[in-house]
Amino acid sequence: MDAQLLSFNWTKCFCKSYQTNHSQLIGGQRYVPLPHTSSYLRAGSPDSAISCSMKSYRLSELTQTEVDSLKARPRIDFSSIFNLVNPIVDDVRCRGDTAVKDYTAKFDKIGLDTTVENVCELPDPELNATVREAFDVAYKNIYAFHAAQKSAERSVENMKGVKCKRVARSIASVGLYVPGGTAVLPSTALMLAVPAQIAGCRTVVLATPPTRDGSICKEVLYCAKKAGVTHILKAGGAQAISAMAWGTASCPKVEKIFGPGNQYVTAAKMILQNSEAMVSIDMPAGPSEVLVIADKHANPIHIASDLLSQGVRGGQLGLAEQGICYVKFGACEPVAAHFAGNLLPFGSRGTYELT
Numbered sequence: 001m002d003a004q005l006l007s008f009n010w011t012k013c014f015c016k017s018y019q020t021n022h023s024q025l026i027g028g029q030r031y032v033p034l035p036h037t038s039s040y041l042r043a044g045s046p047d048s049a050i051s052c053s054m055k056s057y058r059l060s061e062l063t064q065t066e067v068d069s070l071k072a073r074p075r076i077d078f079s080s081i082f083n084l085v086n087p088i089v090d091d092v093r094c095r096g097d098t099a100v101k102d103y104t105a106k107f108d109k110i111g112l113d114t115t116v117e118n119v120c121e122l123p124d125p126e127l128n129a130t131v132r133e134a135f136d137v138a139y140k141n142i143y144a145f146h147a148a149q150k151s152a153e154r155s156v157e158n159m160k161g162v163k164c165k166r167v168a169r170s171i172a173s174v175g176l177y178v179p180g181g182t183a184v185l186p187s188t189a190l191m192l193a194v195p196a197q198i199a200g201c202r203t204v205v206l207a208t209p210p211t212r213d214g215s216i217c218k219e220v221l222y223c224a225k226k227a228g229v230t231h232i233l234k235a236g237g238a239q240a241i242s243a244m245a246w247g248t249a250s251c252p253k254v255e256k257i258f259g260p261g262n263q264y265v266t267a268a269k270m271i272l273q274n275s276e277a278m279v280s281i282d283m284p285a286g287p288s289e290v291l292v293i294a295d296k297h298a299n300p301i302h303i304a305s306d307l308l309s310q311g312v313r314g315g316q317l318g319l320a321e322q323g324i325c326y327v328k329f330g331a332c333e334p335v336a337a338h339f340a341g342n343l344l345p346f347g348s349r350g351t352y353e354l355t
Contacts (some may be wrong), residue, residue, distance in 0.1 A: 013243030045249035049298030073289075076263050078270070085238045085267040089275070092242035097250050103239040108181075110210050115243070117216065118248040121226055125218035132222065135186065139226055142194045150198060170196075173203035173252055175279075176229070177259030178220055180209040181236055186219040192258050202254050204229045206246055237261075238268035245277040258282045279346045 059067065092099045101112050119264055127135075156164045176192040179185055189206060196204050206229045216232055224232060233240055233251050241261075245268075247253025255271055257279060269281040292306050 067194055073286075078263070078267055081263050081267045082271065084263055085271060087241045088238040089245075089268060089271055092248070093246045093277075096243070096246075096248035100233075100239050100243050100248065100251075103237065104210070104235050107237060107239075108205055108209055110212065110214055112210065112214055112234060115248070116205075116252065117231050117234065119221075119232055121231075122216075122221065122225070124225065125221045127222055131219070135190070135219070135223055135226070138187065138190055138273045139194065139223070142190050143198065146195045146198050158324070170199035170201050171255050172201065174201050175241075175254035175257040175259075176204065176206045177236075177240065177244075177257065177261050177265060178206055178208040179236065179259075179261055179265075180217060180220070181262070184217050184219055186217070186223045187227075188222040188259065189220050190227060193224060193229050197228040203231070203254070205231045205252055205254055206235055207233040207235060207240035207244060209240075210234040222334050236265075238264045241265055241268035241272065242349060245272040245275075245279040253277075254279065256280045256282070260285045 057066075057070065062070075088099075088103060092103075095102075097115050100115050151166075153165065153166050153167050155163055157163050160243050164345050174196050176189070176196065178188045178192070189208070193204060193206065194198075205316075206220075206224050208217065211217055214234070216234060221232070231252060233243060235243060241257060242256055243251045244254045256271075259282070270284050272279055273281045290306060292303055294303050
């Protein structure tokens with residue numbers, strides 16, 4: 001059995017025009033290989049290359065120490081992060097919306113006039129018909145899955161005259177965190193908001209970083225409106241979690257916070273669940289992981305897309321691809337290069353290793 005280490009250097013390289021008769025069609029785009037490298041250049045764009053290198057390891061030839069090194073997960077020093085997040089949590093508690101605006105200006109370089117929008121007052125966003133249809137299909141599928149999990153009231157007579165009943169009631173107000181610092185994640189909005197809609201939560205606050213002009217990402221807004229979100233908090237990071245936990249003049253206080261985020265978001269959730277805010281959380285989320293088990297019959301596009309779908313989580317991520325029966329790993333490389341350059345948002349932020 002082989003294990004594959006993929007290291008992607010998503011740097012923008014300024015190159016001279018390169019003439020070649022050899023090209024490869026990847027994801028509907030024509031790419032040409034750069035000489036003496038494992039990079040691919042999009043046809044018609046002579047100044048931008050996607051560097052994508054792959055390393056292959058055979059498990060039977062590795063020592064246990066090498067295997068453990070490849071499997072090692074990133075570890076976050078939360079003690080130092082707590083020292084950074086605690087002042088933000090306290091400041092939002094004291095200054096409310098003003099603090100949220102200040103931190104959004106500081107960290108995101110965006111000035112906000114208002115921090116919270118009532119979803120019912122916002123116009124429907126204009127989306128490409130194909131994109132809108134994809135969201136509608138996803139909504140239908142997610143709704144069907146979670147609706148099937150809804151439990152009916154159940155009553156049991158333990159003994160004569162004594163009845164016990166199990167009743168499920170929705171949480172009145174919930175906060176949903178949808179990351180947006182490095183990638184647009186409308187799928188997360190659907191995954192979080194649809195269960196809240198099915199449960200019947202009366203107040204649903206969705207927090208997501210604003211776009212550069214201070215507006216709400218139209219894809220996230222479409223999903224939020226469709227799934228019954230009541231308020232959108234245009235902020236991210238620890239300040240957004242704090243605003244939902246404490247409540248502000250414009251942001252309703254919530255009883256439980258759901259959703260993924262970076263280490264600062266996770267730290268804020270951990271701090272606030274043990275504070276006077278009296279808010280609960282879903283869990284302190286760790287780094288995303290994915291394991292793809294594939295054989296020689298697997299579609300390289302499916303392998304690459306499954307691996308890189310987790311790449312939007314950031315540079316701390318380790319991904320595993322293991323092959324059985326001699327997978328054609330090399331076929332995944334140009335496909336991964338295409339996805340890295342066209343679908344992932346990191347641009348020139350450096351090297352990301354998929355382990």
